[in-house]
Amino acid sequence: MPSRTPDAVARPGWIPPAGKPPLSSRMMRATWRGLPAKRHEAGWEPGLSVPAADGSPLITDHYFPRTQGDFPTLLVRSPYGRGLPWSPQYGLLFAEQGFHVILQSCRGTGGSGGMFDLWHNEAADAQATVAWLREQPWFNGTLGTVGPSYLGYVQWALALDPPPELKAMVVQVGLHDPYAFFHADGALRLENALAVGVGMNYQHQGMAPFLKATLRLQRRLRDITTAQPLRGAYVSAFGSELPWLDDVMTHPDAKDAYWHGASLAESAQRLRVPTALITGWHDVLADQTFEQYDRLRQAGCETALLVGPWTHTSALQQGWPEVFAESLAWLRAHLYADPSGLRPTAVRVHVGGENAWRDLDDWPPAAAATSWYPVPGGHLTQQAPTDSAPVTAFRYDPADPTPSLGGPLLSRTAGPRNNATLEARDDVLTFTGPPLTEPMDILGPVSARLSISTDTGHADAFTRLCDVDPQGRSVNICDGFSRLRTAGQAPSQVTVPMSSIAHRFPVGHRMRWQISAGAHPRYARNPGTGESPVDATTFTPVRITLHADSALVLPSSSGLA
Template identity: 75%
Template sequence: MTAQGHGAVPRAKWTAPSGKPPLSSRMMRATWRGLPPEQHEVGWEPGLVVPAADGSPLLTDHYFPRTAGDFPTLVVRSPYGRGVPWSPQYGMLFAEQGFHVVLQSCRGTGGSGGRFDLWRNEPADGQATVSWLREQPWFNGTLGTIGPSYLGYVQWALALDPPPELKAMVVQVGLHDPCALFHTDGVLHLENALLDGLGMTYQHRGAMPSLKAMLRLQRGWRKVVTARPLRGAHTSVLGEVPWLDGVMAHPDSGDPYWDGADLGKAAERLRVPTALITGWHDALAEQTFEQYGRLRAAGCETSLLVGTWTHTSALQRGWPEVFAESLAWLRAHLCDDPSGLRPTPVRVHVAGEETWRELEEWPPSHGTAPWFPTADGHLTRQPSVDSAPLTSFRYDPADPTPSVGGPLLSRTAGARDNRALEAREDVLTFTGPVLTEPLDVLGPVVARWAISTDTGYADVFARLCDVDAQGRSTNVCDGLGRLRTAGQELAEVTVPMGHTAHRFAAGHRIRLQVSGGAHPRYARQSGTGESAVEASSLEPVRITLHAGSALALPLGAAGA
């Protein structure tokens, strides 16, 4: 491969520095199992200064193979620092497999100059980094990007105007729409907002400041999440975080505050081969599925890997699978070695079946099966012919329905036992008959509710659960919708519950759960019509479900 990209100039001879990667990174690297053997000894060139478009210094570490020859380059731009785990997980692991790795701190973080401002500077700073690369004697003109979460966002920022050298992207549990990370239908994702504020503010400062901030947040957690009003309450544990205050106070994606934040359109015309990786309980899973659909519609070469992971476990227990997928994609498109690619564009882990399934598309096109809640708490295949209300429950924001598991950023994310939650009076369940044969559900799940309230203001949290023979109810997928009506009039609320690949085994039952919220995953509905961030008073609401409500399950196979 030669440096024939945009603005290529004859390369000067480069003498590799003698530095070794940090001891902490080498020690962590030694603990990982299930990864391919090291192919190259790794060198380290720390603290390089890359000028941003406005001249701000972006501190950058360079990892490289200590082997003569040309190697492609990977750019990893992070607001979380350049130390553990990013140094071993991306710098070392990929350099030892034959890549130059440029690990850079986003502006205002990790010693880089300027001020960090969520999303606003990433396109220009990414382009400035590529301009700097073109001047490096070791850069051979072939470039890829990789990284998770916000490290995926900076990839989409570069893809808005992809440089000609960019030949591959790997977006792992990635972000492209910050508003959707923080809000659903105008409802604040309170827990994720606080945890994201913690990570963005402290992780790049090192292990000890980050640990101290986490302990402060844990000690002050209940006080913060129940504060009235919510706005500004986080400063008691996180300090001043201007961008966090901003995103919490702007729940409407159409607000000018969010102009330029959503980078989804980058996928609509992209021609750079892009691998997407997520987990069924990843807080950003739906963003990954959105981008997969856009890439496919644009005719862009893409692949999708989905495991039974959360946002964090994909990079922990899922790392051997994620690393193998990422490495194969990069070798295929940067090194002309497609031998590691799988034969199908989609690979998903089916929970309940506990096997991987290879698919040609996502979601599979096998139709949907409707299930209907009944007044006596059952879930049937036959719609009700009775026009009377099915049932009702009272939601009290002074004692909000708690959240249990699901797609969160915290360690409590994922599949959990819901029995204690379902024993509450403010949680209704509708349960199907014992299955005589397995039922596969693959694709997006949707609940449609015919609903009324006594106040006109309510949130509706819907969850699909798998009930085993012992009665344990485990969450599969879920979602939340907001009701806004004039008083007690009947309304229809559609609740997208996310994508899933799940097998309900013979002897199990399908359960649909409904409540008025899931706190503190979502900020509680005040019942007054006020913004959850600004509300200072609370009012209980009675929520009534009516005939016409239904659960739509995507079938896993034709005729299932």
């Protein structure tokens, strides 16, 4: 059982007067399979008012075990409302497992007072909520946090100055750097920005308004993302301007004062609170999770990492049994001193191509880097080139931008996809290796070293690794994006991070390296003129030449052979 802090005021025999959790939550609860058996019946105190740092009321629901006893508390702060799916997934399920759960709407959302201001108020309001908790008769002085996406960001905000009661964190598909979410090397992650706009503006109003807005955005997505100029075009789907969305779209420079204080990377650099991290290979925030893990390990903080075959949303849907079990085991270990549910190693990853889970001591595992080079005819070889001669060239036309297909997105189109239609385009280069005679395992970060020249000096690079099966079906594994800053006809070199993978290429399969100049509307199209993509009204095609000293760099490992 959790230990009581000296000033705790908990009365273990006290049960708040309250009714059952919402019917909608209980109905959703009944649909889940593969979850641990509940330990307690859950109670519910809705609509509590907790003072924010500025005194605004933060509307809060309290879920709890309807059992006499001494239970730790979980703090879950969300800008997306307190209804579905948050009520059953976090309020009801964790209360059934023996936790008080505080499910709170962030300032300016879900009925809470004040104005929502992306990322600015979360640290102060979280501290104010902990101060309120200390006054509650059921609070025993032991606190944990849990939650996904922006609900992970608010955890890192509290961890900037962790209160003594905070004993464990579980960050699921979580954010710590808003700039890196909205921009990639200065290019706007357009589709994700629009999806977040819908979520932030509508989800806290309830599922019906949120779904209606999501469908409206899908219908109008092409018109919005091809508008000239792009600035303000989203209003046709949202019905009004969103000042915070305008701000993030029009500040592409990470060093701009607008982004000062947005990144919470420093939280992990000195944290001592045991923290579990969960992500998916096609999660839009996977790279941020790997950064969090690396910082926590360097800081000597106890941490664990789970990486599944999920996107950002499917981790909380199809992956929920694994995500919930991982989260519960970590919280019970550190809030109940019950480590019986913990796995023996710090890292567990799902290996694509083998469809199996593997336990590892660390991430990434030791591996020797291997390079694969493009040669004329669309082949990949491990024989290094003797010069930087041109291999091939293609024309990118921003008026007909190379489309995005699958990968780490927030939409339902995220994840692995058949790339046949993409690879059939004239503005997509493909280089394919020979059929494998033995399995090849790739575990760790993938990158591309590109040697490229252009005729305008303004272009982007999108590069992707695919697995091609014996029938010729090409499926994306990982990818990356970089803005090119070339000096006209002279080749320039750029290294493009392509995220991390744990993937087995089976016998008979081939590796394929894709190279193009964009992925629209995942990234705002480069106008080819040097003008801001948000304000551009003139678009210029660009001719891009790939040179032989380019390379796909893979961390080969025999650890799974």
